Amino acid sequence: MFIVSHVCAEFHDTKGNDTFTITPSMIRGFIEAPDFIREDPLYQLLLSDGSVEAGITKERKQILENDPDHGVDGAGKAIRKPARIAGEQKASRQPG
16 A cells, blocks of 8 residues: 655554564655554554555645645644634624
8 A cells, every 4th residue: 555654653563563664764755555554553543643644646646746745744743724613603703
């Protein structure tokens, strides 16, 4: 499977053996990673916070080729817009 990682990581099998390592030279590049890293809880954690991207679309690939840090902060996590608070939405709709 192809992934892009914005952080270094060391994946392990169920017995704790090292199975796959993302080194500094691999960061922000397209990596052919073995499918079995999906079994490591670290993979799901990194996927959920945006530090690792999988299932990359053609459009996202083009963006990453031009700007490998697009949508990622300095710590390697996805930049997400903060959710609006319900009260702020209602207040902004009322005439002043």
